Amino acid sequence: MQLQAMTMQAMAAQVIGVDASAPAANPVTGHLQLGAATTPRGSVLGANNRYLTLDGQPWMPVMGEFHYSRSPAATWEAELAKMKAAGITVVASYVIWNHHEPKDGAFDWQGDRDLRRFVQLCGKLGLKAIVRVGPWVHGEVRYGGIPDWVVDGMRTRGDDPQYLRHVARLYREIGAQLKGSLWKDGGPVIGLQLENEYNLNGPGEGAGHIATLKKLALRAGMDVPFYTVTGWDGAQYPSGQVTPVFGGYVDEPWAVSTTELPPKETYAFRFDSRVSGDLGAQTKSHGPGTAESDIDKTPFLGAEYGAGLPFMYRRRPVVSPDDIASMLPVQLGSGVNLMGYYMFHGGRNPVGATTLEESSISGGYNDTPAINYDFQAPLGPDGQQRPVLGYLRPFHYFIAGFGNRLAPMTVRKPDVTPSGPADLRTPRVAVRSNGDSAFVFVNNHVRQYPMPAQSLQFDVKLVGGTVRFPRRAVDVPDGAYAIWPVNFDLDGTRLRHATAQPVARLDAGTDGITYVFAATEGIPVELALEADSATIDTPAPRSMQDGATIADVTPGTSRALTIRRAGATPVHLLVLPAAQARQLVIGEVAGQRYLVLSGQQAWFEGGKLHLRSVGDAAMRFAVYPALSRAPKADHALRARGADGVFQAYEATLPAVRLTATATPLREARPAPAVMKGGLAKAAIQPIPEAWRTAATWRIDVQRDALKHVDDALLQVDFTGDIGRLFDGTRLADDWYYSGYGWQAGLKALALKHELSLAVLPLRADAPVYIAKEARPDFGAQTQIARVNKVSLTPVYKLTITP
Incomplete structure (x- = not known):
């Protein structure tokens, strides 16, 4: 009876009131010191305290991180084109110092390290670029990307004269690579990020050091419109000289907990702050950062909203597409005006004199795989599309098509809001409005926590009056999230409200203008149009309410309705089911x-x-x-x-059957107990000598596997602690067991010798977090190291010329 009462209480209709009638303050300019912001053709970038501008109009980009030096140069153009098709408009990339200058003065800008070619390809494809020049980048890289010889020989991350001489030389080298590709030259590079996660505030550090780095960048010729710094964890920077950017992750692989975390702040709307919980900065601050005092002076820009998560040795959370995509209504509803992801494309670390990953052995806070930097990203290291990409695309297209409407809108707080991230019962709603138009943002998804279904209506009070919608309370199920428009202009016709998300506007010439909407999973689509003198043609059931035509639309690939006005181009509405919108x-x-x-x-x-x-021809x-x-x-x-x-x-296409087999070579021996220690005082990756206990298999794959296909993915299903693939004695790829599938493209592996697999046993008492769905049943065993299956899956490609 108690459970039934709770369910009935959760489903009782609630009217969410939002007063958005107060006029928004006008944007303020002049605080931010931008660099050269005009192209030779006169295109101008700008920023005020609320949003970015392009040629004087509100501009709302989508930015995705892709590390060129972690990906084969031969694939860059296709991978950048895939990002563009996914709705990315700005590509961000670290310049990882120890990838380029492993020895003092010996710079390498060739092949996979060719920064110039990478940014030129961005320009060729119509993508803008932000270059994150460090010198310290973190990025799960050895010493945060600073070369060994620098770390060993001098004081870093401050105004030490010896260090600054080397930083100045690095910046000159980067400047030479970017020459001719800056925005002022007509190129794609619109911004630089200086340092990363910088909250140090001792002698020669703090805001003064960031100011020094900006001066060095300008001396190196890197004069760009935007200079950014990460704004979380007590960031220190010179106000006005740089713009803070923010982020959030749906779990914390850098945490020390071996159990599920409490509900993350990433899923809760923020009305008075911009920092979305712990983002894993390597240094600790001792007070509020500059971003807190700058909140009314700078726009709310994102750079590191996790489009996936890395696996770290002590914590290996696997995320679902909904875990990631449900962040978007929350971040946009909280005022974000640049949706920036880390990472959008996975990769693999190069190997130098050492492996170049972050590790406890080299003094890092985390242990990460030596080679693999998959990140559960929307695009995998071998260019494979992950399911999450389809969930993100409709939001990106919405931003591209209607971001100029959303960017100037002000965040409005509902009458009732949750008491905190752990309040799972109060509806999670926000509104952004400008004058008489608005968007309503709803989130009923919190990773690993069931949410009660919510029966909701909305009362949005705007300048011209209050819009209550939908006609009857709509049941928002557990896991649902949405962006719904209020008083949305359809080329002259007002859409008073919709319980579907705008995705895109397409001008098809004589065929008319088509607005594409996406239905929200499990929620009926209601469209309310103020047609005035227009004629509305629709096969959907319709009714009239307060002068508006209400259409109850069944989503599909046929037109939901057409608006016709005398002498005007017809306007069509296409409402796709959620599953089809993801395609x-x-x-x-x-x-x-x-x-x-x-x-x-x-x-x-x-x-x-x-x-x-x-796999499918x-x-x-x-x-x-x-x-x-x-x-x-x-x-x-x-x-x-x-x-x-x-x-x-x-x-x-002609179907190809590929085979791979695993032949046991050596059985596992008892693995040593997992040690605790390092900076985190938690489980650390086993020392190299522990690998003598690993089980090994010979992996045989067809040597002509790539003859008739675009690629072939070696899929290794194992249960253990860590898996390593060797091409002869060369470490080619590695993986922490988590329950998330390990794939490696044969093109990237570039095999030259016999392929083998080593699996370090996972001990039953290992103090590491593995999601309960993937945690093996040890039974009476003290450890497990087994290969369940290896397979080779063909990747087919079809090229169409319209």
């Missing part, structure tokens, strides 16, 4: 934007549409608007007629 890719060919629906990984590059399929895509001629492809295409407003096509 939507938007790109441009020959000046025409297209909507593409495909269950395969899809992107546009070189004026062509590319599809990539893992059959591919399908549907495109809108209709192609003017039959498309060509490198394999036979079959037209499959209309799918709603889309044209559908199929192709079946």
Whole structure:
């Protein structure tokens, strides 16, 4: 009876009131000291205390981190094109010092370290770039990226004269690489990040050191519009000279807990702050940072919202697509005006005189894999699309299409808000508004914690009056999250409200203008239009309420409704089901934007549409608007007629069967107890000598596996502590067991010798966090080291010329 009462209480209809009628203060300029912000063609970047601007208009980018020196140079262009297709508009990348100057004065800017070529490719693809120049970057790199010879020989991260001489030389080298590619030259580089997670405040440190780094960057020729610093964990910087950026992660792999964490602040709307919990800074602050006193002077910009999470030895959380995507309504609803991710593309560490990962042995706070930097990112180290990417794309397209409306909007606090991140019963809602328009942000997802279903209506009081919607309270189930518009302009027609998210606006010429919406999982779609003199054509059931036409729309690939006005271009609304919205890719060919629906990984590059399929030789895509001629492809295409407003096509590539086998070579021996210690005083990665206890297998793969496919993914399903793949004696890849699948592309492995696998046993008493779903059942065993299966999966690619 008590549980039934709680359920009924949770489902009782609640009206969430939000007073958004007060006028927003005008943006303030002049505080931020921007660099050269005008291109030779006169395009201008700017910033005020609330948002960024491009050519005087509000501008809201989406930024994704991709480390060029952790990825093969031959793949950069395609991987950047995939990021663009995912809605990324700005690419961020660390310049990792010890990847470039392993020895004093011996700089390497070739091959996978060719920064110049990387930023030029960003420009070629129409992407902007922010270069994070360090010198200390963290990035789970040995010594935070500072070379051994610097760490061994001088005082770092401050105004020590010897250190600054080497930093100045590094900056001159970076400046030479970026010459001609800066925004002022017509290039893609719009900003620099100085240092990282900097909260030191002793002699020669603090804000003065950041000011020194900016001067050195300018002397090196790096004059760009924006200079940023990370603003969390008590950051210290010179106010006005740089702009703080923020972030948040849905778990803390750097934490010492071996159990689930309390509900993360990342899922709670913030109305008075910008720091979303612990972000794992390596140094500790002793008071509030500059970002706290700057909150009314700088826009709320993000740089490190985790699009995934790394695995660290003592803590290995696996995240779901909903865990990540549900952050977006929360961050946008809290006022973020630049959604920046770390990482958006995974990679692998190069190897120098040592391996270059962060480790306790080298004095780091964390232990990370020596090679693998997968990060559970939307794009994996081998370019594979992870499910989370499809969940993020509709939000990115929303920002691209309507960010100029959202950016000037002010955050409005509801009448009732949760008491804190651990309050799982009070509805989580925020509103951003500007004049008579608004967006409502709802989140009912908290990682690893069930949320009660909420029966909600909204009373949004705007300048022109109060909008209550929907007609009847809507049941928001556990796990749901959404962005819904209020008084949204559809090219002259007001959409009073919708319980679906705007995604994009597409001008299809004579076919009219199409607004694409995405339904919210488990919530019926209600559209309310103030049609005035327009005619609304819709197959959906409709009614009238307070002068608005209410349409109850069934999502699908057919038009939900069409608005017609005399002498005006027709306006169509397309409402895709949530699952189909996750298959939507938007790109441009020959000046025409297209909507593409495909269950395969899809992107546009070189004026062509590319599809990539893992394991399935059959591919399908549907495109809108209709192609003017039959498309060509490198394999036979079959037209499959209309799918709603889309044209559908199929192709079946020659299927390839690939094999991989694992042959035992050595059984495991009893592994030593996991030691505790290091800076975290927690479990640390076993010392190298512990590997003598590992079990080993010979891995045999087809040597001609890549002959007829784009790539082949070696999938290693093992249970143990750590797995390592060796090409002969070369460590080619490694993995911490977590329950998350380990894949390695044969192209990246570049095998030259016999492939082998070593698995260090996982002890039953190991004080490490592994999610309960993946924690092995040890039974009477004291340790486990086994290979469950190895397989080789073909990756097919289809290239279509529209």
